[in-house]
Amino acid sequence: MRARLRGLRFLAAIVTSVTAALTPGAVATTAAAATSTPLQVYGAWHCSDDACLWGTVRDMTDFDTNNHWLIDRGDGHPSVNVVVLSFVNPLKLLNGTNDAGDADGVPVGMTPAVVNYFTSHGVRVMLSIGGITYVSAWDSALSQNAALLGQKAAALATRLGVGMEIDYENSSSPNLAGLQSFVSAYRAAHPYDATGADPTARFTIDVAAGDRWLIGLDQYATANWLTTANPVLDYANAMVPSKQPSASTAESNWQEHLTGKANYSPPIPPLAPAKFTGSLYIAEGSQVRPECTDFGSSLQNATGSWVQSAAPNGAGTTPGMLGYMFWAAERPSTRGVTTDPPNTCQGGVGVGAATFNVPIPMPALRQS
Template identity: 80%
Template sequence: MPSAANAAAGSLPQVYGAWHCGDDACTWATVRDMANFDQNNHWLIDRGDGRPSVNLVVLSFVNPLTLLNGTTNSGNTGGVPVGMNQAVVNYFTSHGIRVMLSIGGISYTNDWDTALAQNPTLLGQRAAALATQLGVGIEIDYEQSTTPNTTGLQSFINSYRAAHPYDASGADSTARLTLDVAAGDRWLIALDQYATTNWLTPANPVLDYANAMVPSKQPSASSAESNWQEHISGKPTYSPPIPPLAPAKFTGGLYIAGSSQVLPECDNFASSLQNATGTWTQNAAPAGAGTTTGLLGYMFWAAERPSTRGVTTDPPNSCEGGVGAGATAFNVPLPMPALRQS
C-alpha cells in the first residue's frame, strides 16, 4: 500500500470526485444512449471490484444565461443541456455517487456576467429548481478574473439558499452548493477574496466548500502543494487581503484527461500526483482558519471528453488504475459522508 494512503494523523479524503464533460467537450448537447454511456464511463461506477472509483460526479457545464432565459433549442430544454437528464443522474446515484451540475466554465464567463447583471435572483431560483428536479447539487464556476460581479453572485446564492438552506449533515443533495476558485490565490483574486471572507468561513458557512481548479497544465507535486498552500495561508499583503481558508473547506484539482497522452493520474496510481501529494493533502495544517488538518479531498478534470483534442477517459484509457486505485488506497467513503466543518 503506498505510504500516502497511510498518512499518520491526517484526514483521509472525503470528497473524491470527477468533473464530467460528456462525449462532446462539456456541452452535453445530445441525449446519450445509456449503453454507450456505460461503456465509456463504467470505470466511474466500478474500479474493478464492483465499487465506484469516485464518490462525486460533477456534470459540466450549464450555461448560466441559457438557464436564466429557459432556452429550448437543439441542445437545451428549458435552459438545461439535454444530455444532463435523469437517466444520467440515476446512473451515478444508483451506485452511491453524489451528482452535481456545474454552472459556467471558462467558455461561459461572459454569459455569467450578463446573467448576473440581468436577474441574479431569478437565476438562483432556476438553479434551485433544477437541483430539485434532478436531485442534485450545484457548483458555481464563474471564471471572471478582473471584475467579478460579487454583488450579483451574492444575490444568486441568497436566492438558492432560500430554497435549499445550508445542510451540514450532507443528507440533502440539493443543498450542496460549491464554488470553483483558482489553483492558488494569484488568479480569480477578487472572487477568491470575497468568497473566502463571506462564504467559506467555518463559523458561518454559506457554501459547502470550494474547488481549487487545475492550473493551465498538470503541475508537479511541489507546485500543486504550493498552490494549495496559498489558499490555506491566504495573501495578507493583497489589498484587500485574502484571508486564510480552512483546509477542510476546499479540494485540490488534478488532470486525468485532455493531454496528448494517458496520464498516471488516470491509469497508474503509484506514479500519480494523488499518490505523491497524498501525505501533504491529508496533513496540511490550518494557518489561521479551521481546526482540522487535511484538504477535503481531490477533484479530477475530467471524465470522458473534456476537449476536442487529447486523450479521453474512454476505454482503453479508463481510469480504474489511477483514480480507482486511489479510492482504494485512500479508503474513500462511499457514499460521501457528512463533511468536516472546520
Template identity: 70%
Template sequence: MRLRLLPVLGLLLGLVLPLGTATTATAVPTPPQIYGAWHCGDDYCTWTTERPVAEFDSKNHWLVDRGDGRPSVNLVVLSFVEPLKLLHKTNDAGTVDGVPRGMTPEIVDYFTSRGIRVQLSIGGITYTDEWDAALAENAHQLGLNAAETASRLGVGIEIDYEQNTNPNLTGLQSFIDAYRSVHPYDASGARHPARLTIDTAPGDRWLIDINRKATRDWLRTDTPVLDYANAMVPARQPSVSSAIANWQEHVDGKAQYAPPVPPLAPAKFTGGLYIGYGSRTLPECTDFAASLQNLTGDFVQNTAPNGAGTSSGMLGYMFWAAEKPSTRGLGTQPPHTCEGGVGAGAAHYGVPLPMPPLRQS
C-alpha cells in the same frame, strides 16, 4: 551542548504532557472525503445530446466500477450549464428548460443509484461572458432557477464563474442568497440539492476577487454559506511541488494583498488534478503509484490550518475531466480508462461511498 539537551527536554516534555497528547509527527492522517471527477460528456462539455444509458455506460463504466465492483469516485460534476440559458429557461436543439439535453434524470440516476453524488456545474471558462450577462440581468432569478433545477434532478450545484477582472460579486451574492432561500445550508449533507459549491483558482493569484469574497464570506467555518471550494487545475498538470504550493496558498491566504485574502480552512476545499492532458496518457489515469494523487497524498491528508479551521487535511481531490473534455486529447473513454489511477487511488485511500457528512471545521 544543545544536541545533548534534546533527549532531556524530550523526557521532560513526556512527563509534563498528558498521555495521548498528539504531536505533528504522530497526527492521524485525514483521508479524502471527496474524490470526484468533473464530467464533460462526449461532446466537449456541452452535453447537448441525450444519450441512452447503455451507450453512456460503455464509455464511462470505469467511473462506477474500478475493477472490484466499487466506484472509482464518490462525486461526479456534470459540466457545464450555460448561465444565460438557465436564466431564460431556454428550449432549443441542445437545451431543455435551460439545462443541456444530455443532463437527464437517467444519467443522474446512473451515478446516484451506485452511491455517487452528482452536481451540475454552471459556467466554465467558455461561459464567463454569459455569467456576467445573467448576473447583470437578474441574478436572483438565476439563483431560483438553479435551485429549481437542483430539486428536479436531485443534484447539487457548482458555481464556476471564471471572471478574473471585476467580477459581479454583488450579483453572485444575490444568486447565492436566492439559492439558499430554497435550499438552506445543510451540514449533514443529507439533502443533495442543498450542496452548493464554488470553484476557485489553483492558488490565490488568479480569480483573486472571487477567491477573496468566497474565503471571507462564504466558506467560513463559523457561519458557512457554501459547502466548499474546488481549487481548479492550472494551465497544465503541475509538479508535486507546484501543486502543493498552490494549495498551501489557500491555507495561508495572502496577507500582503490589498485588501488581503484571508486563510481558508483545509476542510473547506479540494485540489484539482488532470486525468487527461493532450495526447498523453497520464499516471493520474492509469498508474496510481506514479500519480500526483499518490505523491501529494501526505500533504492533502495532513496539511495543518494556518489561521482558519481546526482540523488538518484538505477535503480531497477533483479530477479534470471524464470522457471527452476537448476536441484534442485522448479523453477517458475506452481504451484510455482510469481504473488503474483514479480507481486504484479510491481503493488506496478507502474513499467513502456514499460520501459522508463533510468536516465542518
C-alpha cells in the same frame, strides 16, 4: 560477570532505540501521521462525449461503456464519490432557452437517467454552472436578474435531485454583488445542510489553483461563504492550473489558500483545510496520464500524505484538505485524450479510491 555485561549491553541497546525514536525527526513523523485526516471528497468533473456541452441525449448503453470505470474500479466499488456534470450555460438557464442542445435552459444530455446512473451506485451528482467558455454568459445573467438565476438553479436542483457548483471565471471584474444575490436566492430554497443528507443543499464554488488568479472571487468567497463559523457554501475546489503541475507546485498552490494573502487589498483570508479540495488532470493533451492509469506514479499518490495532513494556518482546526477533484471524465476537449476505453481510469483514480479508502457514499463533511 559476562552475564551481567550482556544484560547491560541489552539495556543500552533499548535506551539507544528509545532515544532514536524520540529524535525531533521521528517525533515530527509520528505527529504528522497522528494528525492526518482521511479524504472525504474524491470526484471527477464530467464532460460527456462532446467537450462539456451535454448537447445530446445519451444512449445509456454507450454511456455505460465509456463511463463504467466511474462506478466500478474493478472490485464492484465506484472510483469516485461525486461526479460534477459540466457545464450549464447560466444565461440560457436564466432565459429558459430551447434550442438544439438545450431544453428550458438545461443541456438535454443532463437527464434523470444520467443522474440515476451514478446515484444508484452511491455516487453524488452535481451540476456545474459556467466554465471558462461562459464567463460573458455569467456576466450577462448576473446583471439581468441574479436572484431569478439563483431561483432557477435551485428549481433545477430540485427537479434532478442534485447539488450545484459555481464556476465563474471572471478574473478582472466579477459581479460580486450579483453573485451574492444568486447565492442568497439559492440558499433561500436549499438551506445549508451540514449533514449532507439533502443532495440539493450541496452548493460549492471553484476558485483558482492558488490565490493569484480569480483574486476578487477568491477573496469574497473565502471571507463570506467559506468560513467555518458561518458557512454558506459547502466547500471550494481549487481548480487545475493551465497544465498538470509537479507535486511541489501543486502543494505550493494549495498552501496559498491555507495561508491567504494578507498583503492584498482587500486581503484574502486563510481558508480552512476542511473547506477545499485540490484538482488534477486525468485527461489533458495527447498522452494518457498516470493520474488516470497508474496510481503508483501519479500526483495523487505523490501528494496524498501532504493533502491529508495539511495544517490549518489561521482558519479551521482540523488538518487535511477535503480531497481531490479530477478534470475531466469522458471527453473534455475535441482534441486530445479521453477517459473512454482503453484509457479508463481504474488504474489511477480507481486504485487511489481503494488506497485512500474513500468513503462511498460521501459522509457528512468536516465542518472545521
